[in-house]
Each structure stands twice: as C-alpha cells, then as structure tokens.
Amino acid sequence: MNLAINEAWKYQILTYPNPAVGCVIVDKFGKILAIKAHQKAGLAHAELSAVISAFEAKFKDTSLPKNPSKAYEYILANHDGFLNGAKAFVTLEPCSHHGKTPPCANLLNKLGFSEVIIGSYDNTDAASGGGKLLQKNGVKVKFGILKERCDELLAPFLAWQSGNFSFLKLGMSLNGVVSGGVITGLGARVLVHKIRSVLPLLAIGGNTVRIDRPTLDSRLANGIYKTYDAVKTDENECKIGELVCSDYETNIRAFDEKYPSKVNKKNYKTDSNSQKIDSSFCQTNDTFYKTHNANTFEVADTYKTHSTHNPDVFIYSRQKEFDKTIPLFSIAKRKVIIGDDIKFVRSYPLCMFEGGQNLLANLPEFVEYVLIFFAPNFLNLANLSANLKLKLLNLCEIDGEFYGWFKIVKK
Numbered sequence: 001m002n003l004a005i006n007e008a009w010k011y012q013i014l015t016y017p018n019p020a021v022g023c024v025i026v027d028k029f030g031k032i033l034a035i036k037a038h039q040k041a042g043l044a045h046a047e048l049s050a051v052i053s054a055f056e057a058k059f060k061d062t063s064l065p066k067n068p069s070k071a072y073e074y075i076l077a078n079h080d081g082f083l084n085g086a087k088a089f090v091t092l093e094p095c096s097h098h099g100k101t102p103p104c105a106n107l108l109n110k111l112g113f114s115e116v117i118i119g120s121y122d123n124t125d126a127a128s129g130g131g132k133l134l135q136k137n138g139v140k141v142k143f144g145i146l147k148e149r150c151d152e153l154l155a156p157f158l159a160w161q162s163g164n165f166s167f168l169k170l171g172m173s174l175n176g177v178v179s180g181g182v183i184t185g186l187g188a189r190v191l192v193h194k195i196r197s198v199l200p201l202l203a204i205g206g207n208t209v210r211i212d213r214p215t216l217d218s219r220l221a222n223g224i225y226k227t228y229d230a231v232k233t234d235e236n237e238c239k240i241g242e243l244v245c246s247d248y249e250t251n252i253r254a255f256d257e258k259y260p261s262k263v264n265k266k267n268y269k270t271d272s273n274s275q276k277i278d279s280s281f282c283q284t285n286d287t288f289y290k291t292h293n294a295n296t297f298e299v300a301d302t303y304k305t306h307s308t309h310n311p312d313v314f315i316y317s318r319q320k321e322f323d324k325t326i327p328l329f330s331i332a333k334r335k336v337i338i339g340d341d342i343k344f345v346r347s348y349p350l351c352m353f354e355g356g357q358n359l360l361a362n363l364p365e366f367v368e369y370v371l372i373f374f375a376p377n378f379l380n381l382a383n384l385s386a387n388l389k390l391k392l393l394n395l396c397e398i399d400g401e402f403y404g405w406f407k408i409v410k411k
C-alpha cells in the first residue's frame, strides 16, 4: 500500500478535478506486477492503469488502444485469466460508476482478482459502492489499510469537492533561501507549470509581483525547452518517444493520441542515411515540431501557446496600482484580481499560493498543505524566518532535486 501511496503523490493536484489514487497489483504468489497511479483527468484510473501495465508486461502486447474505455474493453476480451487470484492494493475504494471510463470495481471483479485491499472509503454519491460490488461477487475486500496516509492523499480532493483546497508552494535552497532569482532546476519548474496547467487560481503577494515581474503561466508544462533525443528512424518511418526522459514522456504520448495519423506513419518521412525528420513536414504540418539537427527536435512555438490552460491570478495587495506591462497581465483568457481580502481565493475550488517570506508569515488559516521544492545547494543570502510546524506527507526526487508535501500542524 505504501508503494501505491507514494506513486499517487507524484500526481497530486495534476489529477484535478479527480482524486490522486495509486494502485499496486500482485499476483497470487505475491510478486509485484504493476505500480501505477491516476495521472490526469481523462486518462485511465489507477486500477486500469495498473492492469494495462501488467497486461503489457505479461503478453508483450503494446497494441492496446490509447483510449481508456477501449483499453478496458480490449483487456476484458483478451486477458486469458492471467490475473486470477491476484490482489490489488488501492488507496481509494474502486469506483462503481460509469464516468469517462467504465467502473474499476467491475474490471477487478471480471479479471478474477481474489482480494482488493483499500485505504480510504469513497463517500462520494456517484462513485461509492465499489467495495460492496466486489464483496457481492465473492471478492475478499479489506478496508482502511494505512487509512491515515490514504486519507491525507485524498484530502485535497475532498476539500475542493466541498468548496476549496488551497496550498502554499515554495522553492528554496537547503538553507531556506527563497529569494534571489530562480532557485530550483528545470524538472521542478516543469512540474510547477504542469500544476498551473490544471489550476483554476494562483495567489501571489503584491510585493513579489512588483519585484519579480512574473508571467505565472504554464509554458513549460509540455517540456518545450527540452530538446529530445527521441527520434528513432527505420527506413521510411520515424518513431517518437523511446528515448524520451520520463518527465516528458507523457507529453509525447499525448501528442501521439491527439494526432495518431501523424505518428508512426509515413507523414514522418525520413532520409534513411541521415535519419532526419522530413523538414517540410516539420515546417508545414501545423508546425508542431521543428528540427534542430539530425536526431533532435522540440515542440515548436505555435504549439506552446495553444497547448495549455493558464490559471487566473489573485494579487494579494492593499495597493491596487500595478504596472500593467508586468507579463502576468497579458496572458490570454486570464482574469487578474487585485484585492486585500485573502478569503476571496475560497471562491475558487483550487488555489496555489506562490510566495516567500510575507506569505509564509501571513498564511491564512485555511491553507493546510505546503509543497516545498528543495534545490541541493546553499546560497549566501538571507533565509526564511518563520515559525511553522510541519508534518511530512511524502517526499519525491525530481531531476537531482527533491520536493515534499507537508501538512501544517495547527497549534
């Protein structure tokens, strides 16, 4: 269950408006077959994602449909009983309703799982009852395993469902310096941009806006500044994705799904000697890619600007005058609200506070979680001064740095 919990934390917030959920599948001998999490709304739930992973490994079959509902049907038609007697550990009770995908409880039942071990109960009207459905069909169900950790993982979802979830994000050096320019590396920044790409509202202090002149957009969410060694060619075909580092893999796959006809097909014409992407394709077909040299490419500028959602911004400031040439004011489809009543942010279901010293010192009562990115260095600058007790919820590594989710311990 710990493995399922840790995997799910990697996608905390990114699954919005869905909950972060993790799933581990072990076979009847106890061997781990898959550790997966729900990654994004619209993609497979954790259980289906784990089943897909186990299925692909077992049958060396990578021809599964990308569409989750179709993959679900494909597996039910072709599983050959390979999960008979298997156990699933799921951080949240499997769903029993038809959402964007068919119900996970039904999937586990039909695949012949003998036992499902569940962390948190699902109390939502729409999705609950998965445990009962399994029990009714003779599957052994255990509830409440590592329940406290599973509940902490689920808490943001329950909070935004019942009104608002707000958290603070900080990036700091090991000695607690948060100022003086960009502190964390590309991996951490890409993750923050991914969070922004699903975020309804971002809150920031007025002083930070005046001094840093930020953009606060999600332009890095697709890893666009990364140049990929990702083009593998053979004869007339060109495949994308095999050498992509894991942080960017999802984006390439997403591209595959959206434009299936343009991937692994002859639209990508290659010269078998030089292994180049056909330059005319790159420049004319929607200019999604531009080549740099024989084996690398990056997503082109036009794709950047249309690809992601950007959050509205609440500037917490008594002084209402701002220089409107600060980049954050010129992001399309964005509302900027300037105000001194911090409770305003609770009119949005999900809000990330980005800030430093001032915000930390005046953190509103309703902020319960803190996300901190640590760069592995010390900086010879003034560090944060605050009086705050935190409980570590989860720790992750990213691109040689690390970040943690913490819960504020109330006095």
Ligand SMILES: [Zn+2]
Binding pocket: 045, 046, 047, 094, 095, 103, 104, 105
């Ligand atoms: Zn589900």
